[in-house]
Amino acid sequence: MGEIKLIGPLKQLLPMTGLDLKGAISDGQLVVLEDAGILIEGEKIISVGKFGDLKENFKNAELHELKGDHTCLPGFIDSHTHICFGGSRASDYAMRNAGKTYLEIAKAGGGIWDTVTQTRKASKEELVKKTAKLANRHLKNGTTTIEVKSGYGLSVVEELKMLRAIREANSSVPSDLVSTCLAAHTLPKDFEGSAEDYLEEIGTKLFPILKKEKLTNRIDAFIEESAFSAKQIAPYFEKAKEMGFDVTVHADQFSTSGSKVAVDFNAVSADHLEASTQKEIELLAKSNVIATALPGASLGLGCNL
Numbered sequence: 001m002g003e004i005k006l007i008g009p010l011k012q013l014l015p016m017t018g019l020d021l022k023g024a025i026s027d028g029q030l031v032v033l034e035d036a037g038i039l040i041e042g043e044k045i046i047s048v049g050k051f052g053d054l055k056e057n058f059k060n061a062e063l064h065e066l067k068g069d070h071t072c073l074p075g076f077i078d079s080h081t082h083i084c085f086g087g088s089r090a091s092d093y094a095m096r097n098a099g100k101t102y103l104e105i106a107k108a109g110g111g112i113w114d115t116v117t118q119t120r121k122a123s124k125e126e127l128v129k130k131t132a133k134l135a136n137r138h139l140k141n142g143t144t145t146i147e148v149k150s151g152y153g154l155s156v157v158e159e160l161k162m163l164r165a166i167r168e169a170n171s172s173v174p175s176d177l178v179s180t181c182l183a184a185h186t187l188p189k190d191f192e193g194s195a196e197d198y199l200e201e202i203g204t205k206l207f208p209i210l211k212k213e214k215l216t217n218r219i220d221a222f223i224e225e226s227a228f229s230a231k232q233i234a235p236y237f238e239k240a241k242e243m244g245f246d247v248t249v250h251a252d253q254f255s256t257s258g259s260k261v262a263v264d265f266n267a268v269s270a271d272h273l274e275a276s277t278q279k280e281i282e283l284l285a286k287s288n289v290i291a292t293a294l295p296g297a298s299l300g301l302g303c304n305l
């Protein structure tokens, strides 16, 4: 039995327990405990309730008494981030403010490819430092679990550098970083061969190392006109599933087709969905795929969607 601690009193405590995992949650379903306490054993919460009652019933607990009014709720989870990268997107931002679109910026040498170039130039240590710094900034806003994608290496060696950097960053921050391999972010400009050849190379050469080094259990793909088609991704996801990976999709950001792939492959999630129509919404609603809206992406890109 570990050491027992009692933290409180909290003016409000929202345990968020017993809520449906799917569908809308109404305010009425939220349980708010007042004058509450949290009882912790080791690293586990073993009970929540009235602070006075817990204090009375667990007299041996180490007391962490709080002053002032506090509200406590579970840490936020950010299930889609790209906080591991080199360089910055400042010039993209300037182009965007000058009225250029996402595709125009990409064609002008900005966007994903510019970040790929900068990320390849960065050392693994630099990436670790930057990722940890951004994770700590998220933590200050209450985000305690952060998914982090690769996808700016776009070669076996460079994707490994990113995923190893994410793992190292994870061990240097208090929050939990969950890594995802996004080698299928876009076809790298310097790859000599077709999109199919590239995905085949990643599947055969990178996937086994990801398994061996336990670098990630998640394979992501960007399904879009500027990235990969549903047809190109199908064998890639088949291989990933055969090897026991979970899959997830950057879907319906500018055009639809990604969410159908997500449903067909029973993906963990379909993320973005700015371009989804009623058809895609119904398809996702009938499936177990978690629909993840990323409105911040549209705001950042200045889209009208």
Ligand SMILES: [Zn+2]
Binding pocket: 080, 081, 082, 250
């Ligand atoms: Zn993304």
